[in-house]
Amino acid sequence: MKTISLLGATGSIGTQTLDIIREHPSEFTLAAISVGKNIDLARKMIIEFQPELVSVQDYHDCNTLKAEFPTIKFTFGQEGLIETAVYDKADILVNAVLGSVGLHPTLQAIECGKVIAIANKETLVTAGHLVIEAAQKNNVPLLPVDSEHSAIFQALQGEKEKNIERLILTASGGSFRDFTRQELKNVTVEQALNHPNWSMGAKITIDSASMMNKGLEVIEAHWLFNLPYEKIDVLLHKESIIHSMVEFHDSSIIAQLGTPDMRVPIQYALTYPDRLPLRSSKRLDLASIGKLHFEEMDMARFRCLGFAYEAGKKGGSMPTVLNAANEVAVAAFLEGKIRFLQIEDLIEKALTAHQITTHPSLTAIQEIDKETREYVHSLL
Numbered sequence: 001m002k003t004i005s006l007l008g009a010t011g012s013i014g015t016q017t018l019d020i021i022r023e024h025p026s027e028f029t030l031a032a033i034s035v036g037k038n039i040d041l042a043r044k045m046i047i048e049f050q051p052e053l054v055s056v057q058d059y060h061d062c063n064t065l066k067a068e069f070p071t072i073k074f075t076f077g078q079e080g081l082i083e084t085a086v087y088d089k090a091d092i093l094v095n096a097v098l099g100s101v102g103l104h105p106t107l108q109a110i111e112c113g114k115v116i117a118i119a120n121k122e123t124l125v126t127a128g129h130l131v132i133e134a135a136q137k138n139n140v141p142l143l144p145v146d147s148e149h150s151a152i153f154q155a156l157q158g159e160k161e162k163n164i165e166r167l168i169l170t171a172s173g174g175s176f177r178d179f180t181r182q183e184l185k186n187v188t189v190e191q192a193l194n195h196p197n198w199s200m201g202a203k204i205t206i207d208s209a210s211m212m213n214k215g216l217e218v219i220e221a222h223w224l225f226n227l228p229y230e231k232i233d234v235l236l237h238k239e240s241i242i243h244s245m246v247e248f249h250d251s252s253i254i255a256q257l258g259t260p261d262m263r264v265p266i267q268y269a270l271t272y273p274d275r276l277p278l279r280s281s282k283r284l285d286l287a288s289i290g291k292l293h294f295e296e297m298d299m300a301r302f303r304c305l306g307f308a309y310e311a312g313k314k315g316g317s318m319p320t321v322l323n324a325a326n327e328v329a330v331a332a333f334l335e336g337k338i339r340f341l342q343i344e345d346l347i348e349k350a351l352t353a354h355q356i357t358t359h360p361s362l363t364a365i366q367e368i369d370k371e372t373r374e375y376v377h378s379l380l
């Protein structure tokens with residue numbers, strides 16, 4: 001029996017993690033959860049899973065739930081996320097919270113020796129060097145949940161890092177794959193949220209449409225698999241059936257395939273190095289699919305991908321700026337304050353204005369994250 005603490009329980013990855021726990025009650029138990037502002041869903045989860053600890057984003061919501069569930073321990077805010085991440089009865093932390101708010105809790109959980117199943121890619125983008133250093137120092141496994149990284153992780157089982165020629169991350173192209181830049185000028189939030197293959201949270205769906213999701217994933221892959229950016233490529237694959245691939249020096253390519261269902265990589269991270277059946281997941285029927293398509297990535301069309309490669313290669317605090325600017329810009333787009341193409345303009349301005357700090361500490365990362373958010377807000 002593995003005991004889980006789950007950050008971001010009310011989100012897309014969070015609720016799918018609960019599906020896995022529900023499907024395998026003799027394998028997993030849930031000790032602690034964090035939620036944001038979706039208190040109605042939090043109530044239902046508390047009744048069904050009876051976690052011992054619940055962290056809530058806001059103080060007021062925390063007090064409301066406390067009055068309703070007097071036997072459960074409640075906490076709130078950033079400290080609450082940390083308490084949940086390090087909850088002593090949990091063996092494994094599933095980090096499915098959104099954004100760089102997940103960084104500090106992840107570092108603390110690593111210090112406490114928790115196995116980390118990481119969906120929260122912003123944490124690895126904003127401070128991958130700190131997360132990897134801490135994981136190595138504390139001998140803590142960092143298990144990828146993101147579908148592309150899970151695919152690569154699965155393809156690498158039994159393989160040696162020295163034999164890797166390159167990673168090939170697949171990209172669906174998102175909601176606007178076939179739009180020209182001219183057509184992108186007036187797209188709506190509703191159109192952007194209509195991902196062709198995956199049902200995901202709002203922020204990552206916009207990131208998919210701008211191709212920033214793939215940019216964040218390139219940086220995430222750099223840290224998780226210890227490879228230079230020159231060995232990480234992106235290939236447009238509109239069906240999202242091949243979740244990613246590894247090419248080896250002998251020219252062999254190993255790919256992982258499946259229907260687009262995040263429960264598969266979530267469960268693999270929870271059962272690794274074992275596997276369990278997943279009856280609720282649809283089997284891949286390649287004969288009925290017939291054809292798979294691949295195209296080279298157009299870097300002029302998808303500018304955010306170029307920004308991410310550039311920020312990743314420059315290193316230091318640049319990825320922190322990339323991530324923070326993107327978080328603010330996407331939130332502004334979702335709130336209807338800016339147009340879609342202004343997301344990339346704001347990110348470009350933030351990157352251009354930034355004076356790089358090399359090997360930033362946690363305090364420096366937090367400070368640069370805050371400053372970048374303020375700077376981008378000042379441009380809105």
Ligand SMILES: NC(=O)C1=CN([C@@H]2O[C@H](COP(=O)(O)OP(=O)(O)OC[C@H]3O[C@@H](n4cnc5c(N)ncnc54)[C@H](OP(=O)(O)O)[C@@H]3O)[C@@H](O)[C@H]2O)C=CC1
Pocket residue numbers: 007008009010011012013014034035036037038039056057096097098099101119120121122145146147198199200201202203204262
């Ligand atoms: N969805 C997917 O298929 C995939 C997601 N990922 C990554 O996983 C992470 C989560 O994505 P996803 O599940 O789509 O996101 P969602 O927006 O669906 O969920 C985010 C979760 O985080 C909580 N949350 C948001 N902000 C805060 C905050 N400031 N403090 C505390 N809790 C907060 C939300 O709470 P509430 O809703 O209660 O407000 C919710 O539980 C992201 O990093 C994403 O890039 C990676 C691969 C695939």
Ligand SMILES: CC(=O)[C@@H](O)[C@H](O)COP(=O)(O)O
Pocket residue numbers: 146147148170171172173174198204207208209213214262
């Ligand atoms: C499910 C998942 O891992 C997402 O990150 C997904 O990859 C988004 O797809 P695209 O970014 O390729 O559109």
Ligand SMILES: [Mn+2]
Pocket residue numbers: 146147148217
């Ligand atoms: Mn992904």
